[in-house]
Amino acid sequence: MNARWTRRLGAAVAAATVLLGVAACGSDSDSADTTSGTSVVADAGQFPVTVSGKFGDSTIEAAPTRAVPLSPQDADILLSLGVTPVAFPVDAQNRAATGGTGIWPWQQDALGDTTAVETLDMDTGADSIAEKIAVLEPDVIVSTGFWGLDQSTFDQLNSQVPVVHFDTKANGEPWQDSTRKVAAALGIPEKAEEVISEAESNLQAAKDANPTIAGKTYNAIIGDTGGQLSVLASDERGIGQFLTSLGLVLSPYATALPVDADGRGILSYENISEMNADVEFVVSPTGDLGYLTKFEAWNALPAVQKGAVVSLARNTGLPNAIGFPSAISLAWATDQVMPLITDAVSKSNAG
Structure with missing residues (x-):
């Protein structure tokens, strides 16, 4: 060269x-x-x-x-x-x-x-x-x-x-x-x-094999950006596209939030109580949810009280696999995340 x-x-x-x-x-x-x-x-x-x-x-x-x-x-x-x-x-x-x-x-x-x-x-x-x-x-x-x-x-x-x-x-x-x-x-x-056909068929098969998930609402907290939270505000790509393909439905409140330049929802801490859904997904560096559990409004959410929370730790690769998706990352992520989702939905239903 x-x-x-x-x-x-x-x-x-x-x-x-x-x-x-x-x-x-x-x-x-x-x-x-x-x-x-x-x-x-x-x-x-x-x-x-x-x-x-x-x-x-x-x-x-x-x-x-x-x-x-x-x-x-x-x-x-x-x-x-x-x-x-x-x-x-x-x-x-x-x-x-x-x-x-x-x-x-x-x-x-x-x-x-x-x-x-x-x-x-x-x-x-x-x-x-x-x-x-x-x-x-x-x-x-x-x-x-x-x-x-x-x-x-x-x-x-x-x-x-x-x-x-x-x-x-x-x-x-x-x-x-x-x-x-x-x-x-x-x-x-x-x-x-x-x-594409094989990957989409695998996602459909996972959805069909877990019908209890269909229609359950969710939110996804992406992280703390200093004074506010970044949350998923659309199901059109990344984490949202993946979870929606499995039958989950993004909460209406999340889709109505103002967004930043990257399209992520902006949530003030005082409005955490509005993030009510059947299942809450949380992205964190190592699985530590301390940046949320310090707020009583988070702890008081029905899903949190029931234990219907799915942690997506960056050091496991899961946020990358579903946030920056490909046919091969989605296949791996589905095997990893589906048991966590079904467990969270079970806890949500038990309440």
Whole structure:
């Protein structure tokens, strides 16, 4: 990879704020139209293939062989399509939650017996990241979930290597649309449909096997943002899309909350008592709910008093698996979370 490419990539990465998984997915007030699908200008499976995105088009001239993802969710999408990334982007958060490997459990499951994998450390300086990407010599960059991508970064990267990216914002489209877009760029659009169909069938099977969940209301507390709480305010993507696919219903109060720039609901502490639902989900760093249990209004909620609370600790990977979903992360998360949900619903019904 030539020095000119490295310098230009370095400038691009320097312009980006690298954020891989700081917060579990909330909701977007400007979520993409899920009926729009992926924009592709080419016959299926033939090259060149052009895919569109928020910042412009990317043309892949020939079947890629070296795909570099810029977020763990992008790595998931590649794995779900049967493509092993050249390297896995990692940061301090997923290293801490995975015993230092930076590889999530569902990713390791997809890798099978493969244990030695290349990683791309996204916590290092911009120049170092640029050098590492250059050494990897990608022929396609996948960035549907990389929050640091802006117009300038896209223009500089895409002039050297085609960048397959989002339509509205990082992690802003349903995982199905992102999977279709990446598969189209790889020349395997039919594989996306297989992957999506199987994943959706598995979710439906889990829903059918647990009919007591259907129609139960829920709230999801995403975290403390200093003086107020971030809560799920939409079921259109991420955690909301996952829980809704299992038959749960987001509380009407949550959907009426004002939202922040990322579409997450904003809840003042004095209004905690309004967050009444059959089941309460709580995201926290390590499962410690102290930031809520210190409030009597939280402790007085019927679901809390009954024990109908599902804890999603970041150090388990669960918030990432369902907040930044993919076909493989959802399959893993369903096995992990469904017993917790059925237990919480049972406790809610017993009251």
